[in-house]
Amino acid sequence: MKKTLTTLAAVAAIAVAGIAADASAKEWGKGSKIKIATEGAYAPWNFTDSAGKLVGFEVDLAADLCKRMEVECEVIQQAWEGIIPALQAGKYDVIMAGMSITEKRMEVISFSRAYAATPAVFVVTTGNKSAGFKTAVDALTLEEIDAAEKTALDAVVKEFKGKTIGVQISTTHENFLREYLGKDATIKTYDTQENLDLDLQAGRVDAALASASYWVPLLASDKGKGMVMVGPGMTGGPFGNGVGAGIRKEDKALNDMFTKAINASIADGTSKKLAVQWFGFDASAK
Incomplete structure (x- = not known):
């Protein structure tokens, strides 16, 4: 999470x-x-x-x-x-x-x-260019990365290069973004996940990163309409154990x-x- x-x-x-x-x-x-x-x-x-x-x-x-x-x-x-x-x-x-x-x-x-x-997952709005983004592997473990996972991780970095990504401050998700996308993307932090969601839906950020356990119920509700999970589910490494x-x-x-x-x-x-x-x-x- x-x-x-x-x-x-x-x-x-x-x-x-x-x-x-x-x-x-x-x-x-x-x-x-x-x-x-x-x-x-x-x-x-x-x-x-x-x-x-x-x-x-x-x-x-x-x-x-x-x-x-x-x-x-x-x-x-x-x-x-x-x-x-x-x-x-x-x-x-x-x-x-x-x-x-x-x-x-x-x-x-x-x-x-x-x-x-639970894994960490990116979410974008359905009208975003990244809405159809997928990788060859659905699950990416950052402890010991094999060749397929390295390819998937590189694809994630490439997909969100130059984008503005929202994340709740002082989280493992922020740590991941700083480590892997800190030089290639603009990272915007929020005090609460709810405030991040509002900016995502308003188009003030291109994507958001949080736990699948947060996204799944949200996207199934009215509050999550117009949002979609993209890319692989990520665990390990900066996301902890x-x-x-x-x-x-x-x-x-x-x-x-x-x-x-x-x-x-x-x-x-x-x-x-x-x-x-x-x-x-x-x-x-x-």
């Missing part, structure tokens, strides 16, 4: 300086009270409904995991920018916000095992609890059921 942060160095500095609220690990177990932060602006992963209530795949998954752990959980909304520093400062205990597991993030926080994994729960490094017991609960949710099919319900396809981790 989404996301990486540009503020990791600042977070590390905060941790070193001892600004975190509690540098020692808390005691975690049955009956614990756990505060979980989510962005609340990345449907269908997490968002607020018309009544202002937090809903979405991660909200429902959190409820399932907390029941399995026999703990009391509160899910709160937190802006994406600053979500890791606030975890480090003790504002909450866990992040479930479509956060991809990356090596850079793991320098400052730990992650549970992945609970979801799936989406997991972000947890302070010192809270190993809490991490173990979440990983055990996620394993159980995957094993009995609950995470798959929730993924199909919210995304329209199985985006659960394997």
